[in-house]
Amino acid sequence: MTTKTKAFETKDALDLYKKIIYTEGKAGRRMDKKQIEEMIDLAIKQLGYSYAPYSHFHVGAALLAKNGTYYTGCNIENAAYTPTNCAERTAFFKAVSEGVKEFQAICVVGGRDGVLTGYAAPCGVCRQVMMEFCDPETFQIILAVSKDKYDVFTLRELFPLGFGPADLA
Numbered sequence: 001m002t003t004k005t006k007a008f009e010t011k012d013a014l015d016l017y018k019k020i021i022y023t024e025g026k027a028g029r030r031m032d033k034k035q036i037e038e039m040i041d042l043a044i045k046q047l048g049y050s051y052a053p054y055s056h057f058h059v060g061a062a063l064l065a066k067n068g069t070y071y072t073g074c075n076i077e078n079a080a081y082t083p084t085n086c087a088e089r090t091a092f093f094k095a096v097s098e099g100v101k102e103f104q105a106i107c108v109v110g111g112r113d114g115v116l117t118g119y120a121a122p123c124g125v126c127r128q129v130m131m132e133f134c135d136p137e138t139f140q141i142i143l144a145v146s147k148d149k150y151d152v153f154t155l156r157e158l159f160p161l162g163f164g165p166a167d168l169a
């Protein structure tokens with residue numbers, strides 16, 4: 001019998017294991033489960049504000065600043081298509097326009113007609129904007145389908161070898 005099997009012999013041990021994987025994520029990171037759930041709720045609420053008459057793909061985001069403030073965002077499309085702003089960038093630009101430039105994490109949800117069936121990963125442009133303001137090693141990106149189905153990534157994982165302000169130094 002392996003040590004791992006032994007660890008799950010009691011319900012307490014199993015609960016502890018679940019707590020660890022839920023709060024630390026795959027790469028051993030630390031985000032409070034309650035806070036992740038709060039961010040998922042906020043991002044899902046944003047789906048209701050999404051303006052997506054062309055793609056019908058609704059996206060919501062909740063950005064957590066280091067000062068503890070949340071900035072939410074939705075995608076905002078345009079008849080000329082290219083002026084479209086993604087949910088993530090809406091959240092970032094709201095924060096930066098209010099003088100807030102330090103961030104801990106963002107949660108993103110999205111799906112056709114606002115129905116969440118899988119992860120809506122940030123597009124390349126949004127990853128580049130994150131790279132401008134966030135430390136790629138520590139900034140957390142929560143991709144969620146529901147409060148029971150989500151994954152946490154660092155910006156570095158989603159944007160390896162990304163170009164950022166440090167490259168100009």
Ligand SMILES: O=c1ccn([C@H]2C[C@H](O)[C@@H](CO)O2)c(=O)[nH]1
Binds near residue numbers: 058074075122
């Ligand atoms: O990172 C992304 C990628 C796409 N979208 C939006 C833009 C557009 O309105 C729709 C389809 O691409 O999804 C976002 O909000 N965030």
Ligand SMILES: [Zn+2]
Binds near residue numbers: 089
């Ligand atoms: Zn984007």
